[in-house]
Amino acid sequence: MATSIRLAPETEQRLDFLASSTGRTKAYYLREIIDHGLTEMEDYYLAAEVLERVRKGQEAVHSAANVRKALGLDD
Numbered sequence: 139m140a141t142s143i144r145l146a147p148e149t150e151q152r153l154d155f156l157a158s159s160t161g162r163t164k165a166y167y168l169r170e171i172i173d174h175g176l177t178e179m180e181d182y183y184l185a186a187e188v189l190e191r192v193r194k195g196q197e198a199v200h201s202a203a204n205v206r207k208a209l210g211l212d213d
Contacts, residue, residue, distance in 0.1 A: 153167060153168070
């Protein structure tokens with residue numbers, strides 16, 4: 139899927155420099171940035187949703203001590 143974005147001139151210069159310095163294409167780095175950034179955003183927003191449910195009392199919470207005991211990790 140083709141998509142276009144506008145980059146700030148400084149950002150484009152940094153991307154140009156990185157690509158020319160490493161011999162990779164700008165498209166390669168843009169894909170990498172999007173893949174990694176998307177993963178981070180998914181982690182953040184999904185965690186924020188769980189935190190909101192915890193705060194509302196809609197999500198079960200277990201103490202570390204209880205989890206360790208349940209898993210037989212305590213002596």
